[in-house]
Amino acid sequence: MIFDLVAAPFFEFAFMRRALVGCLALSLGTAPVGVFLLLRRMSLTGDAMAHAILPGAALGFLVAGLSLPAMTVGGLVAGLAVAVSSGAIARLTALREDASLAAFYLISLAAGVLIVSVHGSNVDLLHVLFGTVLALDDAAILLIATIATFTLVAIALIFRALVMECLDPQFLRSVSRLSSPVHFIFLLLVVLNLIGGFHALGTLMVVGLMILPAAAARFWTEEITAMIAIAMIVALTGSVAGLLLSFHLSLPSGPAIILIAGAICVASMLAGPVGSVLAARLPRPHLEA
Amino acid sequence: MTPSALLLPRALLLRAVLLVAAVAGMATGWAGTLLADPPVKAVASFSILADMVGEVGGERVKLTTLVGPDGDGHVYQPTPADAKAVATATIVFVNGLGFEGWMDRLVESANFTGPLVVASKGVEPLAVGGGASGEGADAHAGHGHGEIDPHAWQSLENGKKYVRAIADALSEVDPAGAGVYRANADRYLADIEMLEQEVRASIAALPEGRRSIVTSHDAFGYFARAYGLRVLSPEGVSTESEASAGDVAALITQIRKEAIPAVFMENITDPRLLEQIRRETGAVMGGTLYSDALSEADGPAPTYLRMFRHNVQTLTQALSS
Numbered sequence: 001m002i003f004d005l006v007a008a009p010f011f012e013f014a015f016m017r018r019a020l021v022g023c024l025a026l027s028l029g030t031a032p033v034g035v036f037l038l039l040r041r042m043s044l045t046g047d048a049m050a051h052a053i054l055p056g057a058a059l060g061f062l063v064a065g066l067s068l069p070a071m072t073v074g075g076l077v078a079g080l081a082v083a084v085s086s087g088a089i090a091r092l093t094a095l096r097e098d099a100s101l102a103a104f105y106l107i108s109l110a111a112g113v114l115i116v117s118v119h120g121s122n123v124d125l126l127h128v129l130f131g132t133v134l135a136l137d138d139a140a141i142l143l144i145a146t147i148a149t150f151t152l153v154a155i156a157l158i159f160r161a162l163v164m165e166c167l168d169p170q171f172l173r174s175v176s177r178l179s180s181p182v183h184f185i186f187l188l189l190v191v192l193n194l195i196g197g198f199h200a201l202g203t204l205m206v207v208g209l210m211i212l213p214a215a216a217a218r219f220w221t222e223e224i225t226a227m228i229a230i231a232m233i234v235a236l237t238g239s240v241a242g243l244l245l246s247f248h249l250s251l252p253s254g255p256a257i258i259l260i261a262g263a264i265c266v267a268s269m270l271a272g273p274v275g276s277v278l279a280a281r282l283p284r285p286h287l288e289a
Numbered sequence: 290m291t292p293s294a295l296l297l298p299r300a301l302l303l304r305a306v307l308l309v310a311a312v313a314g315m316a317t318g319w320a321g322t323l324l325a326d327p328p329v330k331a332v333a334s335f336s337i338l339a340d341m342v343g344e345v346g347g348e349r350v351k352l353t354t355l356v357g358p359d360g361d362g363h364v365y366q367p368t369p370a371d372a373k374a375v376a377t378a379t380i381v382f383v384n385g386l387g388f389e390g391w392m393d394r395l396v397e398s399a400n401f402t403g404p405l406v407v408a409s410k411g412v413e414p415l416a417v418g419g420g421a422s423g424e425g426a427d428a429h430a431g432h433g434h435g436e437i438d439p440h441a442w443q444s445l446e447n448g449k450k451y452v453r454a455i456a457d458a459l460s461e462v463d464p465a466g467a468g469v470y471r472a473n474a475d476r477y478l479a480d481i482e483m484l485e486q487e488v489r490a491s492i493a494a495l496p497e498g499r500r501s502i503v504t505s506h507d508a509f510g511y512f513a514r515a516y517g518l519r520v521l522s523p524e525g526v527s528t529e530s531e532a533s534a535g536d537v538a539a540l541i542t543q544i545r546k547e548a549i550p551a552v553f554m555e556n557i558t559d560p561r562l563l564e565q566i567r568r569e570t571g572a573v574m575g576g577t578l579y580s581d582a583l584s585e586a587d588g589p590a591p592t593y594l595r596m597f598r599h600n601v602q603t604l605t606q607a608l609s610s
Contacts, residue, residue, distance in 0.1 A: 009534070009538065012538075013537075013538050013541060013569065014569045015534075015537060015538075015541070015565050015566070016534060016538070018565075019534065066560070066561070132531060132532065132561070132562060134532055134537050134562060135561035135562040135564070136565075137561065137564070137565070243534055246533045246534035246535060247533075247534040247535050247538060248535060249533075249535065250533040250534075250535035250536055250539075251533050251535070252531035252532065252533050253531075253532075253533060253534050254531065255531075256533075
């Protein structure tokens with residue numbers, strides 16, 4: 001019975017196995033990136049960057065058709081251009097980083113919509129640009145797995161600096177010249193994971209798999225490593241449960257996955273042990289002592 | 290006017306002559322364009338309908354097509370140029386049956402008050418998934434039920450109804466050309482009739498067990514019912530909906546169970562999902578069908594009739610091999 005509900009779909013259908021592998025790989029990469037976005041109060045940066053990628057992916061499609069490398073490279077270039085230029089403007093001028101990012105991503109988004117519209121009174125390019133998790137081919141899975149691997153290795157390498165940037169960016173800047181490179185590497189990871197997610201989740205919902213697990217994990221622990229682990233578990237749970245929901249109830253898979261992660265997030269906000277609605281109302285033993 | 294005025298300024302006289310010449314020139318120019326200008330300015334919502342309007346209207350109709358070749362009419366976003374074309378049109382043709390969801394707003398915002406002709410008005414509407422034997426219900430659990438399938442032109446019988454509706458509407462706005470429209474329509478209807486015989490014959494030649502196909506979006510319901518094929522598809526009737534894992538799994542199970550021989554791509558949809566299904570079922574990729582839009586002029590399906598012939602040839606080739 002439970003086997004039928006949970007495991008049989010994956011044994012019976014190759015596309016379900018591919019979707020599962022794709023989502024698992026994606027979750028491993030997006031969860032830690034999401035946690036650092038959250039801790040650095042940059043949660044909306046993910047959303048902004050997701051839009052910033054659009055014109056690059058669109059150009060890639062226009063040049064090379066439905067080609068994974070062209071669309072990936074295009075998205076990467078556009079995303080990095082926005083990340084680097086907004087970071088540079090923030091450091092060189094009076095404009096704060098959030099404002100300069102907003103400016104550049106809006107420019108990029110407008111360019112993307114323009115490209116899409118000029119090309120496509122034709123096929124709805126947005127549908128073509130963003131794949132669906134049910135149609136992952138080998139190349140897309142390899143791309144997502146490579147991005148996840150790269151993300152984990154990179155985060156391990158710059159972990160200490162990243163944590164310090166979260167806690168006290170001024171301090172890091174004063175004791176080390178690593179601040180700027182770390183920041184850019186981190187933005188690179190954000191862009192890479194968003195691109196991997198586009199191929200898997202379709203539309204802009206990949207941002208959900210980045211932010212929602214991190215936001216949920218925030219209510220379970222205050223320790224960063226544990227938070228990353230919990231975020232990964234939430235993302236993995238959302239992926240598996242969402243796919244099964246999509247399978248058994250015939251719901252579109254992308255939204256199903258994100259909504260499960262969202263439900264876990266809301267439940268954590270209400271009843272998680274750290275800083276949730278419930279936790280705030282309970283008496284705090286360590287203050288009584 | 291004094292005699293001296295008449296004598297004096299030759300420059301003035303010259304100017305007057307020039308002015309008269311210019312006015313005369315303009316007048317003849319107008320007359321020229323009036324004669325060359327077709328009396329009816331028509332707008333058609335998408336390429337297939339536009340081809341039909343062009344066949345019936347001939348030289349008397351200046352035609353603007355909103356969604357061009359290889360374009361997706363379900364999710365089109367009109368441009369200001371479209372609004373301008375609609376605003377200055379004598380008559381606007383749409384498919385109806387919910388195909389062009391964006392059309393009502395466009396007509397309203399362009400302040401178009403002329404006749405809006407729904408070409409499918411004589412057609413008996415078909416519910417989504419109501420193909421040859423209702424088998425689509427399985428693959429479509431969860432969406433599309435009770436919705437009307439707008440792809441009525443995929444049956445030549447309906448195509449004839451479209452042509453008659455177009456001829457009637459054109460005759461109404463341009464009574465002087467009624468004879469021309471009638472003649473064009475009759476010639477065109479005869480062509481359609483001939484093609485219909487051909488289509489029925491070639492599908493009848495298929496072996497009984499090889500009349501099921503899979504396409505990427507559910508556009509062949511009318512085709513299936515008219516010619517006795519079964520057509521399954523992972524996406525709902527509109528290209529807007531996203532496929533669910535349950536639908537895809539049901540489709541794969543069905544393809545395996547019934548040993549459906551071929552899957553077909555469409556010119557307007559994303560081929561990746563279909564490719565995944567093909568890989569998993571071992572069906573062959575039968576080729577590209579034209580469902581919602583014609584191809585460019587140099588493609589295999591530049592007109593309604595050639596599109597239909599191409600689709601049937603592609604189908605029968607894959608199914609009989």
